[in-house]
Amino acid sequence: MxxxxxxxxxxxxxxxxxxxxxxxxxxxxxxxxxxxxxxxxxxxxxxxxxxxxxxxxxxxxxxxxxxxxxxxxxxxxxxxxxxxxxxxxxxxxxxxxxxxxxxxxxxxxxxxxxxxxxxxxxxxxxxxxxxxxxxxxxxxxxxxxxxxxxxxxxxxxxxxxxxxxxxxxxxxxxxxxxxxxxxxxxxxxxxxxxxxxxxxxxxxxxxxxxxxxxxxxxxLASGRMLRATLTGAREAYDDLVRVAGVESVEVRGDQVRVHTSDSDAVARHLLLNTDARDLEIVAQGLEDAFLELTGAGR
Amino acid sequence: MSTTVTASTIDPTRRRVPPYGGFNLTVPGIELRRMLRNRRTIIFTLVFPAGMFLAFGGQADWNDDAGHGNVAAYVMVSMALYGAALTAASGGAMVAMERSVGWSRQLRLTPLHPAVYILMKALLALVLGAVAITVVNVAGIVQGRPHMPAGIWVACAVLTLVCTLVFAALGVFIGYLVPGENAMQVLGPGLALFSFLGNVFIPLTEGSTIYRIAEFTPMFGVAEISRWPLTGDLGWVAVVNAVVWFAIFVGGAAWRMSKDTARV
Structure with a gap:
């Protein structure tokens, strides 16, 4: 060639x-x-x-x-x-x-x-x-x-x-x-x-x-998404947004979804300080990278 | 004509550019077949003018003198012009239709030069015009009433053919103003009206009010030019009329085309 x-x-x-x-x-x-x-x-x-x-x-x-x-x-x-x-x-x-x-x-x-x-x-x-x-x-x-x-x-x-x-x-x-x-x-x-x-x-x-x-x-879009169920999810919100690396927090009933660049820190916080159950950490797909890099998700 | 690519030649230096901006005879050939397959085109541009001739050319005074021939010859030349004008206009209207469906954009992805595209369309309009003129003339020969010297017969047919280009330009223009298939719905009755006004269907009395109006309509000039060999009479008004209307139609078509480039 x-x-x-x-x-x-x-x-x-x-x-x-x-x-x-x-x-x-x-x-x-x-x-x-x-x-x-x-x-x-x-x-x-x-x-x-x-x-x-x-x-x-x-x-x-x-x-x-x-x-x-x-x-x-x-x-x-x-x-x-x-x-x-x-x-x-x-x-x-x-x-x-x-x-x-x-x-x-x-x-x-x-x-x-x-x-x-x-x-x-x-x-x-x-x-x-x-x-x-x-x-x-x-x-x-x-x-x-x-x-x-x-x-x-x-x-x-x-x-x-x-x-x-x-x-x-x-x-x-x-x-x-x-x-x-x-x-x-x-x-x-x-x-x-x-x-x-x-x-x-x-x-x-x-x-x-x-x-x-x-x-x-x-x-390039290195963030992860973390999901958990906990009682008093609404009350936990204020503490969650203060954890290092957290980009956004969503509360749906007793479920929280956290977008973060440091999923370990969020998991540690949830498991140590709350009664969080069913904790899941998901790597971002290409679609999330697409949304993040193009700014289309905001 | 095209030759065959033998191997995958990605090397751009070995690639050739077609001569004459992509001009070839395959395209007009396919286009001609395409037009002649269209039943509406056949009826309105070939059958209808011949029928009109047979209806008008059989009037009581058909054998009266008209210039170097008779009235039937005069009507035949007029109807051939009408038929050729209709074919050329419908061919012109196709240019706009082809742009609206994205075919022109497709052609821009080939070596075809835009000017060559228009040239091939004009060539097609001339060929179709020649077919329309031939059909009416054959109808005249078969009917047997038109009478004029053979040289004048040919001269009239050639001048008619040249004059059809005016209506090819009109077709392009109207095709842009009335996009899609509707263009012919405007062009058909429109050209019939201009033909009545332009001294093509019924002879108008010279000097009458309607004649004064007719002198400004687009069929008048080309009709006078087409019949000139027969009548031996061509006023400057007719020549100016033909030239001005040709300029208006070409200018209009060019104007609408340039407005349209954003899409192509």
């Missing part, structure tokens, strides 16, 4: 009128990486993807794809994207849609091969309007894979797929990444990012707030 970078964003900002959608993103993707682009709605994911695709230009900073301007990379068939909805003509057949797209590139895989690989040969002569949502999604994939892209951008790729379809989808993506294809996918499904991405880039309010493997991102 060459030392070439697939995507290089340097101090990229994008402003729409008074709104700063992207506030300085630096991001480098290496060939063959599968990267999850994670963040709440309005974090700047779609804006960033649009800039990598050359659909919009950054207000400041530079975007390079395989060392080229995004439009140049697109013209060479190096970049493809699969969008979640739309992007198809209802009155074309499946085969016509793929042939139409293929005719626009200098080099592509043969149309029939791509139809077969996407599993839509049997419906090739069907009008797009008569295809199910899943079939339309497979058609979008067929179109995206035509030019053998070195970078594939996916926006919420498995929305609407069932569990089985989602697994099959990721298996085929994994197989392709062996050839050196870089994949960047935006998603809401945390477990999808956790299971299938080599790397997670977490964005919030137009900035990258975490970048690393799922384990690394989880570790």
């Amino acid at each position: 060459t030392s070439l970078t697939a995507v290089a964003l340097r101090d990229v900002t994008r402003r729409f009128g008074d709104v700063e959608a992207v506030r300085g993103i630096d991001l480098t993707l290496r060939p063959g990486e599968i990267v999850a682009f994670l963040g709440p709605n309005g974090a700047g994911k779609t804006t960033t993807i649009d800039m990598i695709l050359g659909l919009s230009r950054p207000t400041s900073g530079t975007v390079e794809v395989f060392g080229l301007e995004p439009r140049q990379a697109i013209a060479r068939g190096l970049v493809s994207a699969v969008m979640q909805t739309g992007g198809l003509l209802k009155d074309l057949t499946v085969r016509e849609t793929v042939a139409y797209t293929a005719s626009l590139f200098a080099d592509t895989h043969p149309v029939d091969d791509v139809l077969a690989r996407a599993g839509i040969t049997a419906i090739a002569d069907r009008k797009v309007a008569k295809c199910s949502g899943g079939e339309q999604q497979r058609l979008r994939f067929a179109m995206a894979l035509l030019s053998d892209p070195a970078l594939l951008l996916l926006d919420e790729p498995t929305t609407g797929m069932d569990v089985e379809g989602r697994r099959a989808f990721w298996e085929s993506i994994r197989e392709d990444s062996v050839t050196g294809r870089t994949v960047l996918f935006a998603t809401h499904y945390l477990e999808e990012a956790d299971q299938y991405a080599d790397r997670i880039v977490l964005v919030s309010k137009g900035r990258v707030v975490a970048d690393g493997s799922a384990a690394e991102v989880r570790a």
Whole structure:
């Protein structure tokens, strides 16, 4: 593999009128990486993807794809994207849609091969309007894979797929990444990012707030949650919030839930000074890390 | 045409850019099939104008002199223009529809240059216009009443074809103002009205009030130009009319398109 970078964003900002959608993103993707682009709605994911695709230009900073301007990379068939909805003509057949797209590139895989690989040969002569949502999604994939892209951008790729379809989808993506294809996918499904991405880039309010493997991102939000039952839970509240490391305390009937960075101290306090029972300590999941790092939980 | 990728070539230096901004004949071919599959397009743009010709071209005075030919020839040229204008307008309206469903965005992810997209659409409009003109002319030949020298016959058909581009631009413009499938519901009756006003369906008396109004409507100029080889008569009003309306429609289409770029 060459030392070439697939995507290089340097101090990229994008402003729409008074709104700063992207506030300085630096991001480098290496060939063959599968990267999850994670963040709440309005974090700047779609804006960033649009800039990598050359659909919009950054207000400041530079975007390079395989060392080229995004439009140049697109013209060479190096970049493809699969969008979640739309992007198809209802009155074309499946085969016509793929042939139409293929005719626009200098080099592509043969149309029939791509139809077969996407599993839509049997419906090739069907009008797009008569295809199910899943079939339309497979058609979008067929179109995206035509030019053998070195970078594939996916926006919420498995929305609407069932569990089985989602697994099959990721298996085929994994197989392709062996050839050196870089994949960047935006998603809401945390477990999808956790299971299938080599790397997670977490964005919030137009900035990258975490970048690393799922384990690394989880570790960034190091807090734990502690749960216990005790009589006089309400009275215990004042003492609990004063324990070192405690971030928040919730009281529900005779149950307390404590978010803390030092679970040992809270456990010691509860067991020594109260009649706490059924004490549980839970490590934070990726979802908690997500909420904590993006500030979406507050 | 496309060739085959033999191996996975991630090396970007080995990737090629298609010539002519992605221009090819596969796309207009698929688009043509797509249009001709649409039953509504066939009826309104091909069958209807031919029927109109057979109805109007059979009037009592069909064999009266009209320029270098007869009245039936005059009506035939007019109806061919009407049919070609309708096809071109419906083709133009599809540009806006394709943007609204995100197809244009999809095309932006291919090497296709936006100007080449418009060029291929214009080419398609010309081909469809030629089909519409041919259908009406064949109806005329089969019916046997239109009479004019062959050279004039061809000249009228070619001028009509060029004039249809005015309505391709109108179609794009209206497609943006009235998005989706409804554009044709506006364009169909609208073009029929302009055809009545524009001296296409019924000959208007020169100098009458309605004629004065007609001179300002968008069908008037192109109709006069299309029939010029036959009538041998082309006033500057007609030329100015055609040029101004073409400019208005192209300007309108460009204006709406530029407003729309945020989504694409």
